Amino acid sequence: MNVYITKAIQALSPQKRVEIENKLKLALSRFGQMFDSVNLALSTTKDSFNSQRINCSIEIALQxxxxxxxxxxxxxxxxxxxxxxxxxxxxxxxxxxxxFNCNTYQNHGVIEK
Known part of the structure; x- marks a missing residue:
C-alpha cells in the first residue's frame, strides 16, 4: 500500500511524514487488498469565530x-x-x-471474474 501526502499545512519533517504514513498503514492494513494507494491532504481554514481549524482529507481509490x-x-x-x-x-x-453481500468481492477484496 502506498501513502501519498499530497498537501500539508507546512513542510512536514521526514520523521512526521513517516509517522503519519505508518499510522495510516497500520490502521488500514486489514483492507489492504481492496486498494493500492491512499492520498492524504492537510490544510488550515478559519471558522466563523476566526479560530484556526485543521482540515484532513483522505481519499482511497478502490480496485x-x-x-x-x-x-x-x-x-x-x-x-x-x-x-x-x-x-x-x-x-x-x-x-x-x-x-460481500452483492457477491462482487471474494477473498478479501479480489474481484471475482
Missing amino acids: TGEVLKADISASSEEEALESAVQRIKRNLERHRKLM
Whole structure:
C-alpha cells in the first residue's frame, strides 16, 4: 500500500511524514487488498469565530474504480488525522460488507471474474 501526502499545512519533517504514513498503514492494513494507494491532504481554514481549524482529507481509490473519501475539520492536526482515519475505516468496512453481500468481492477484496 502506498501513502501519498499530497498537501500539508507546512513542510512536514521526514520523521512526521513517516509517522503519519505508518499510522495510516497500520490502521488500514486489514483492507489492504481492496486498494493500492491512499492520498492524504492537510490544510488550515478559519471558522466563523476566526479560530484556526485543521482540515484532513483522505481519499482511497478502490480496485473497482470507486473512490472513498473522508473529510474532517478539527482544532488540532492529531485530532483531525485520527478522526479522518476512523471515518475512512468505517467507510471501507461498510463498502466491504456491501460488496460481500452483492457477491462482487471474494477473498478479501479480489474481484471475482
